[in-house]
Amino acid sequence: MEIGPKIQAAVAAILEEKYQYQVDSGTIVVTPTKREFSGDFTVVLFPFIKALRTNPVQLGEAIGADLISQSWITAYEVKGGFLNLTLANSIWTELLDTVNIAARTLDPARKIIIEYSSPNTNKPLHLGHIRNILLGWSCVQIYKAIGYQVIKTQVINDRGIAICKSMLAWKLFGEEKTPASTRTKGDHFVGEYYVLFNSKLDEEYKSWQQSDEAQTIYITGKKEEQTAADFFKTYANTYFNEYSQLGRQAKEMLLKWEAGDPDTLELWNRMNNWVYDGFNKTYAELGVDFDTIYYESETYLLGKESVDQGLEKGIFYRNSDGSVWIDLEDAGMDKKILLRSDGTSVYMTQDIGTAQHRYQDYHFDRMVYVVGDEQEYHFKVLFEILKRLGEPYADQLFHLAYGMVDLPTGKMKSREGTVVDADDLVAEILGEARKAAEERGELVDLPPQEQEKIIRNIALGALKFFILKVNAKKRMVFNPEESLDLQGQTGPYVQNAYVRIRSILRKADQMTIPSVYAGYQLGTEERELIALLLQYWETLEQAANNFDPSGVANYAYQLAKSFHRYYHDVSILRAESEEAMAFRFVLIRKIAMVLELAMEMLGIEMPDRM
RNA sequence: GGCUUCGUAGCUUAAUUGGAUAGAGCACCUGACUACGGAUCAGGAGGUUGCAGGUUCGAGUCCUGCCGAAGUCACCA
Numbered sequence: 001m002e003i004g005p006k007i008q009a010a011v012a013a014i015l016e017e018k019y020q021y022q023v024d025s026g027t028i029v030v031t032p033t034k035r036e037f038s039g040d041f042t043v044v045l046f047p048f049i050k051a052l053r054t055n056p057v058q059l060g061e062a063i064g065a066d067l068i069s070q071s072w073i074t075a076y077e078v079k080g081g082f083l084n085l086t087l088a089n090s091i092w093t094e095l096l097d098t099v100n101i102a103a104r105t106l107d108p109a110r111k112i113i114i115e116y117s118s119p120n121t122n123k124p125l126h127l128g129h130i131r132n133i134l135l136g137w138s139c140v141q142i143y144k145a146i147g148y149q150v151i152k153t154q155v156i157n158d159r160g161i162a163i164c165k166s167m168l169a170w171k172l173f174g175e176e177k178t179p180a181s182t183r184t185k186g187d188h189f190v191g192e193y194y195v196l197f198n199s200k201l202d203e204e205y206k207s208w209q210q211s212d213e214a215q216t217i218y219i220t221g222k223k224e225e226q227t228a229a230d231f232f233k234t235y236a237n238t239y240f241n242e243y244s245q246l247g248r249q250a251k252e253m254l255l256k257w258e259a260g261d262p263d264t265l266e267l268w269n270r271m272n273n274w275v276y277d278g279f280n281k282t283y284a285e286l287g288v289d290f291d292t293i294y295y296e297s298e299t300y301l302l303g304k305e306s307v308d309q310g311l312e313k314g315i316f317y318r319n320s321d322g323s324v325w326i327d328l329e330d331a332g333m334d335k336k337i338l339l340r341s342d343g344t345s346v347y348m349t350q351d352i353g354t355a356q357h358r359y360q361d362y363h364f365d366r367m368v369y370v371v372g373d374e375q376e377y378h379f380k381v382l383f384e385i386l387k388r389l390g391e392p393y394a395d396q397l398f399h400l401a402y403g404m405v406d407l408p409t410g411k412m413k414s415r416e417g418t419v420v421d422a423d424d425l426v427a428e429i430l431g432e433a434r435k436a437a438e439e440r441g442e443l444v445d446l447p448p449q450e451q452e453k454i455i456r457n458i459a460l461g462a463l464k465f466f467i468l469k470v471n472a473k474k475r476m477v478f479n480p481e482e483s484l485d486l487q488g489q490t491g492p493y494v495q496n497a498y499v500r501i502r503s504i505l506r507k508a509d510q511m512t513i514p515s516v517y518a519g520y521q522l523g524t525e526e527r528e529l530i531a532l533l534l535q536y537w538e539t540l541e542q543a544a545n546n547f548d549p550s551g552v553a554n555y556a557y558q559l560a561k562s563f564h565r566y567y568h569d570v571s572i573l574r575a576e577s578e579e580a581m582a583f584r585f586v587l588i589r590k591i592a593m594v595l596e597l598a599m600e601m602l603g604i605e606m607p608d609r610m
Numbered sequence: 611g612g613c614u615u616c617g618u619a620g621c622u623u624a625a626u627u628g629g630a631u632a633g634a635g636c637a638c639c640u641g642a643c644u645a646c647g648g649a650u651c652a653g654g655a656g657g658u659u660g661c662a663g664g665u666u667c668g669a670g671u672c673c674u675g676c677c678g679a680a681g682u683c684a685c686c687a
Binding site: 029031032034036037042044046047049050056079080081082120157160161162237296321323332333334337339340341342344346347350372373374375376377378380401403404406408411436437440442458466469470471473474475476477479482485486487488489490492493495496497499500501503504507508535538539542546550551554557558561564565567568569571572573574609610 | 613614615616621622623624625626627628629630631634635636642646647649650651652667668679680681682683684685686687
């Protein structure tokens with residue numbers, strides 16, 4: 001029995017019987033009654049008063065009186081255009097029984113593939129990746145819970161000029177050092193050479209700027225009033241491509257890679273594997289994994305067949321210079337290139353091919369890309385093209401476009417060194433959680449490994465909750481200090497509610513707990529808690545539909561908050577009657593179950609003690 | 611400039627998708643420990659939801675116009 005639909009149906013029946021007014025019961029608005037009014041659920045009457053030529057008070061009285069005669073409603077009150085209903089005690093205990101956490105039946109026909117993380121192999125993961133990963137992982141859990149078969153994947157950008165820069169810097173300046181020999185995490189090790197390349201390039205560029213050649217270019221090429229510094233800033237790309245020694249060597253390396261040169265491939269493999277070692281450590285630290293990985297080195301040539309296909313169908317057209325385009329202006333977009341005049345493909349082409357390739361691999365019903373909102377236009381175009389190509393899954397594609405993560409000081413900029421490194425962040429928050437745990441001293445009698453496990457749960461719980469509680473679409477400000485906070489609207493606050501229940505249950509193991517509560521009269525706090533428990537699946541489905549886990553985080557907080565208050569006001573182990581104790585044990589077990597499941601949806605584990 | 615997104619307390623943010631007096635947390639002030647765990651609870655103060663119109667019984671939410679911020683508009687990835 002679901003209570004919302006039951007009320008809707010009852011009201012619809014009364015409207016039809018008493019007023020001969022037909023209404024789709026699903027459209028009747030039923031909400032939990034606000035705290036400051038008496039009642040459990042509220043029916044909004046406004047939508048009917050015009051059609052029924054009555055006023056809210058009359059209508060409310062008529063519906064209320066009828067419902068009371070049906071015995072499952074014990075009281076009603078009309079306030080403004082709202083009808084507040086109080087449910088019978090027996091209904092509440094029945095409703096509590098229906099609270100369950102079993103995942104919805106798995107339907108193998110519904111398969112979703114979710115892509116997240118998708119880093120480049122030239123530098124370590126940062127705060128932006130963390131938001132991406134946590135969102136992706138949370139969506140995976142949520143879709144599993146509502147019965148989907150989920151495939152976790154990522155695309156690793158393991159090729160291109162960026163990794164060649166790291167490779168070249170290592171070759172020129174690395175002196176055969178390795179992550180092992182320098183005791184450096186592999187992704188950080190390679191990242192250092194990427195940074196080194198850029199600083200060497202900078203040096204080279206600066207000294208070149210003094211040359212006669214450069215001065216001539218500046219004088220002839222500058223715009224009016226443009227300073228040398230300004231000019232050379234905008235000229236950097238051209239310099240890299242046409243004058244730089246380092247640039248030339250990096251590009252040569254890319255060509256050699258594309259030609260399959262064994263030495264280059266060997267170095268490339270070696271360095272990428274260092275990076276993967278590092279990534280895998282970070283993923284393990286965050287508690288996430290993948291079912292399958294796509295590497296760009298294997299997919300970057302895909303999509304060319306679909307160009308031929310599109311040309312045949314007349315969706316694409318060929319320019320006089322041989323380049324291939326699609327015109328999306330009738331859909332409010334621009335013209336987009338798909339094949340350069342030299343026949344090489346672009347990012348878009350590759351994404352088309354990868355989508356088709358994945359469909360062949362998995363025959364999914366839906367596909368989700370967790371990628372920053374800066375690429376919104378790209379995906380809009382990609383989805384439109386796939387639709388025009390007639391791909392069967394084309395209307396089940398979703399770009400989970402999350403907002404960038406800013407710092408209180410502004411944007412993260414790698415050039416200015418303000419990027420928050422993922423590993424540093426996790427280490428910092430672990431330290432903070434450890435310090436707090438030591439101060440509290442609750443864990444001292446546990447073996448060290450167990451203490452460590454709990455500390456990790458708390459630290460990661462804090463971090464994950466902090467990031468996931470914000471609506472995915474919104475740009476968010478990440479305040480490192482606040483993310484270390486373990487009090488207030490945080491993961492540890494929710495964990496603490498669970499720990500309190502576990503503590504009671506441990507004590508109850510030594511006691512005999514009564515199990516009959518048939519005659520127990522529920523308090524308002526208990527009704528409120530049950531009403532909250534009943535909202536779990538609705539919350540989850542909404543999160544799934546919107547690809548936004550923030551509602552689940554806020555729900556978990558809300559439930560924890562209500563429990564903390566209840567715990568404070570009402571005694572469980574020393575309840576005033578056997579019925580009260582019996583009922584309260586059932587209630588807190590359900591609360592613990594739902595809290596644990598809700599947090600699992602966010603990738604957060606619950607400790608038994610903290 | 612075109613298109614897209616976003617402006618809610620000092621700060622970080624909610625609002626059951628159009629419903630009641632906009633709800634929390636942090637910070638600030640006051641109170642609650644002979645305890646089922648104080649990483650907690652109760653209270654105070656803090657709001658013209660960027661501004662101005664419009665639609666509606668009802669607007670933080672929908673429409674229009676301003677103001678402000680961000681993103682995007684490559685034969686780059």
